[in-house]
Amino acid sequence: MSDDVSFRRATDAVRAVGAGHADWLDVVHTARDFLGADAATLLCHDKQSRSVRFVEQSGHEARLIEEYAQHFYQYDDATRRFWHASAGTWYDSRVAREHESENDRVFWNEFMRPYQLQQLVGVVICNDDDALTALSIQRMHIVEPSFAHAARIAEYERLLAAAFAARRAAARASLSALSQMLDPAREGFLIASPDGWALEFAPGLDSLLGGHDSQLILKQRRLMHRQPAWQTRLQTALRQAGVDGEPVTLVVPDSWGHAYRLSLRRLSAPMNHGLRAAVGVRIERRSVFNVPGEAALREHFALTPAEARLFHHLVAGLTIGECSEVLNLGTSTLRTQLSAILRKTGCHRQGELLRLAAMLTA
Structure with missing residues (x-):
């Protein structure tokens, strides 16, 4: 040439x-x-x-x-x-x-x-x-x-x-605009490499992940989970999103009563820094403390401890699949428990359960 x-x-x-x-x-x-x-x-x-x-x-x-x-x-x-x-x-x-x-x-x-x-x-x-x-x-x-x-x-x-x-500059401008729609007390966003390196992140993310007991952390600008098994799952999810281009949702445990929901997706311009495998990671911190406690749910509806625990996590916003990860129980077992909860509360759908729980905390 x-x-x-x-x-x-x-x-x-x-x-x-x-x-x-x-x-x-x-x-x-x-x-x-x-x-x-x-x-x-x-x-x-x-x-x-x-x-x-x-x-x-x-x-x-x-x-x-x-x-x-x-x-x-x-x-x-x-x-x-x-x-x-x-x-x-x-x-x-x-x-x-x-x-x-x-x-x-x-x-x-x-x-x-x-x-x-x-x-x-x-x-x-x-x-x-x-x-x-x-x-x-x-x-x-x-x-x-x-x-x-x-x-x-x-x-x-x-x-x-x-x-x-x-x-x-284009990535930072896009991230700044996105940050205006996030609640930094419970939401964060970062642009990462498939190996978890934070190329850019929204203001407040370091605080969201910075608690001394937080299990999901930014360590030297790298997104990591303190527990080896969950770190392996996180690495797999990042590579699936960045290298394979497969959108991934992952829920990882945090300190007791909390969990993080991660939504991972390969980014395009203007947010990807010009890197084909750049990953956008939206992080939501879910808490089970701003909902009826397990004891209250068990007393009100005559639930078993396992049913009350599942109800508690569902009200906190987790799906059955995510509860399976956090509680380390199979989805079939949890669906059996959910059926029992619906029967005991007189509800027909999961959405009715959530509205019922909201009334208890009003």
């Missing part, structure tokens, strides 16, 4: 991302041709945890990216040396050079060499206090830098930084 054509395609892709008409994977594809690379990646490194928030890549097998994001990122001193560099700064690291740290030697000998990569070249797109975002290309043969197209490279750098800023 000629230099003129590859430059035009590369810059057109970046402009389209900035305008919200394309995503960063289109930029990564065109960067390979324009910069003469075997592979290219867009990476965001979290500085606090020294881990990877997101990766978009072209030219690598999936296993390489997984190994980097899950393990070898911690040895990537070549990138960390630019954590204080301004946008537009280029870096070039080659296997032939003398490496400066033990991490360098591990990174090149155990990661780069097995994949036959000889050179890393990258440009800083955005550098904040908490994260570094860069476009990186990888080559299997070392290419000496050329200044013949310095003006084009400078234009490309400028466009990358402008596109990133535009997509971030």
Whole structure:
């Protein structure tokens, strides 16, 4: 491909991302041709945890990216040396050079060499206090830098930084508008990667999840559940929504008497930051304390303890399926209990139960 054509395609892709008409994977594809690379990646490194928030890549097998994001990122001193560099700064690291740290030697000998990569070249797109975002290309043969197209490279750098800023501003504006419709005391929203990294979140979310006994938390800007089994379910739900594009609803337990309902859906422009797998996560905190207590329900309607407990959770807004998760009981058992509750209260539908409970708290 000629230099003129590859430059035009590369810059057109970046402009389209900035305008919200394309995503960063289109930029990564065109960067390979324009910069003469075997592979290219867009990476965001979290500085606090020294881990990877997101990766978009072209030219690598999936296993390489997984190994980097899950393990070898911690040895990537070549990138960390630019954590204080301004946008537009280029870096070039080659296997032939003398490496400066033990991490360098591990990174090149155990990661780069097995994949036959000889050179890393990258440009800083955005550098904040908490994260570094860069476009990186990888080559299997070392290419000496050329200044013949310095003006084009400078234009490309400028466009990358402008596109990133535009997509971030668009996401924040959309999130701000959405936040006006949320009750921060019980609702929150965040834009996340499939690994749970919070790219942006609505004001008040850190308070909603910040209680000392809260089971759903933001830990170093990552959405997590304190209980390993529920953390696994949360990770699965995030990947189903982001990678598979499947909307997911998940209810997770919180401190006693509370639960969180999460609605997860893959986002499109303008909220997705230009990332195809970005996930919108709406979080609702449900409480069973602002409804008749189990003891009151049991006394008023002559219910068994199990029936009163189910009634209590249904009034709090949980569905039968969600009660199954929270109470760790099968739905068939809960439906049998619900039938008994309807019979004892003289109700015919679940909605009548809720109205009846509301009268008790009036």
